[in-house]
Amino acid sequence: QSALTQAASVSGSPGQSITISCTGTSSDIGTHNLVSWYQHHPGKAPKLMIYEANRRPSGVSNRFSGSKSGNTASLTISGLQAEDEADYFCCSYSSSATSYVFGSGTKVTVL
Amino acid sequence: QVQLVQSGAEVKKPGASVTVSCTASGYTFTAYYMHWVRQAPGQGLEYMGMINPTGGAGYPQRFQGRLTVTRDTSTTTVYMELSSLTSEDTAMYYCAREAPDSGGFDFWGQGTLVTVSS
16 A cells, blocks of 8 residues: 555646646655656656656656645646656655655556 | 666565665766665555665665665675565566655666566
8 A cells, every 4th residue: 555645547638737646644745855756657667757846857858847735746747748648656755654655656648 | 877787587486585686887876875666567666675875774664674775885786685575576676776865766777577476
């Protein structure tokens, strides 16, 4: 059972914007800024898309943005493209677990 | 360029142990954390543990006593040993690098498939 809760699936049409939410607790997302998001295509290694809740690594499209409010983190993909179809996982440091914890994952489908 | 190269696929029997290696290159090995993450078939990502820049290891409670992460600085290699394997340990195992206190795993190994079967 994942410590962070995500919707199982989100879909959108090309060009639209979608937002994926990740709900935790005051022991993880609510306290720490060590929140990250990963894009995972089947058969490939996960790719870091956002770190420190809202920072984007070099080379990641500015169509991806992150935010955090209270115990919930969010990843927004704007101008949705076919190549964005993948699984997305959030991750946060947890004080109660004294380790990182991942979300359950959200499958993004581009219609 | 940063590279993390993992050892090859393993098939193990229940009760056995497995060691997966992750050889790093292209950066200062001792300046970064190295984490281990796995994904069982049809499941999400699961955090397993890490080794910090000074060589100390840490594991979530569910892996304590069964997981050991070590490193060899002379070969810039990190090792992940998981013991008392069961079928539930069948998964793809990844190593991933983190810059200190960034909270982001910016480079990942290619993954190592571990299959536990009698």
